[in-house]
Amino acid sequence: MSGIWQDNFSSVAKNNRPSPIREMLAVIKQPGMISFAGGMPAPEVFPVDQFYEGAHILKDQGKELLQYGTTEGYPPLKDFLAAWTAPRLGRKAGPEEMLITTGSQQALDLFAWSMIDKGDYVITEDPSYLAALTVFFNHGGSFLGVPTDRNGMQVDLLPGIIEKARSEGKKIKFIYTIVNFHNPGGSTMSVERRKKLVEISKQYNIPIFEDDPYGYVRYEGDHLPSIFSFHDQGGVIYAGSFSKILSPGTRVGWVTGPKEIIRNLTVFKQGTDLCSSTITQALVAEYCVNGHLDRHLPVIIDNYRVKRDAMEKSFEKHLTPLGVTWVKPEGGFFYWLKFPTVNTNDLFKKAIDKKVAFVPGDPFCPTAGAGIHNARLCYTFPSPEIIEEGVKRLAEAVTELAIPAVH
Structure with missing residues (x-):
């Protein structure tokens, strides 16, 4: 070179x-x-045909959609997602508690910008999502891995891991977890462990990033409540994506959390890509509002x-x-x-x-x-x-x- x-x-x-x-x-x-x-x-x-049905919106609203959009995201899409995710999150998120991202990968990157200083530690499952490890590492993060089994992260091990790390002077910034149908582990965290994780988060003052790109793709059994729904102190940020439930080519994801962290992510997004594609967001919103996603x-x-x-x-x-x-x-x-x-x-x-x-x-x-x-x-x-x-x-x-x- x-x-x-x-x-x-x-x-x-x-x-x-x-x-x-x-x-x-x-x-x-x-x-x-x-x-x-x-x-x-x-x-x-x-769903090529159903997605194409929404193309009329370009003719109807083209002058607005071809312009720059807001960094926070296309309001009709945010309105749909707030209502659609409410059963999983335990409540309907407000507009200032949600940010539309260019895929959920961008949510990880913006979160890393907001949270990680060089030398900070992140707690993850061991194994964990490869692209999350990559982005946290590239932002200067180091890792504390927690073993998993068929019920997800072995949460009972966390207090010992946290206390040992802190006794060694390590600064832990957050816990990253994929609770449903883990990538790569395939496991799903039990409700008991989700509740225990929230208690540990509150006890040690460590926030949680709950990554859930696969949660709606369940083949059997009942959907489990999100970690977000259990945390009564606003200590969880929840990320979702259309990549697995519509198509990865849309590059549309979202993240929900307390206003202060969403505002932080939004400011970093302003300096990253200004806004996600308004055209794509509008097409996705049209698809969803017409009931195609649920069908x-x-x-x-x-x-x-x-x-x-x-x-x-x-x-x-x-x-x-x-x-x-x-x-x-x-x-x-x-x-x-x-x-x-x-x-x-x-x-x-x-x-x-x-x-x-x-x-x-x-x-x-x-x-x-x-x-x-x-x-x-x-x-x-x-x-x-x-x-x-x-x-x-x-x-x-x-x-x-x-x-x-x-x-």
Whole structure:
């Protein structure tokens, strides 16, 4: 690289962390590759016709929509979301308690701008959402990982972790959690643990970022109350997204929380992109207000449930005999597998040779080396037939790696 650039990069740029999933896209796109790697919605369930119905709004309100919009977001969309999320949040949020973002990823970035100074600590599940770890790290954050099980973050461990960290002079700024159908873990935090987490938040004066992009994609059981709904002191910020329930191409997310933190995020957004696309927000609002979102969710859920069940069946057939274990997700996009006999970084290379891709577990884990026997697999994009073939190939790779061929 030219020295004129390298010599003048910021310290953040010199030490930033790229996304392993984005970096492996070239490999995944090889001809004949079966990919369980990216968290891709199924294109066959995109509601193209229903979304297109709203295009008339460009003709009707084009002069306003083609102008700059407010940083806070398109008011009709905020009005819809305030009412639509009220049952989950326990109340209807006011306009000053919500910000529309360019995808929920931007909400994470704006929150990091608002909260993290270099050297601060963030508590996360271990494993956690890769892109959240990346953005917090790139803002100078360090991590305290909390192990998970099928009921989510093991909240009982938190007091000990917090007190030990504080005794060592570490400053903890917030707790980041994905409560429903965790990415990558697949688990859902129990109601008991949600309530306990709120009590710990209040006891130690540490706010919570509740990330819920998958919560409405539930295949069985009842929706659980949000952490936001339990916190009576305004200590939770809740983020949602249209990426998994409509389409990622809309790049529309939202975040709800107390006025003071929403105001802070809004100021940082002013300096980031001025406002999210008003045209896209208006199209999404039109789609939602016309009732299409509520009618479409069952279509998504039925499609993905079939694929989840197909992957579960394929795992039982091909991977259970090899000692591989996992948590069956009640919704969402992902399985988190444990391969006790192999390093999944090595398994990835072997699997690519067999034209099947997944994401090795290590980058998801804030604790170094914690994920070397794990892998994340997404089931929403491929068909059940392709899932079966892909899992079969993966099992072959595991077998060959665990029992090397004799020459």
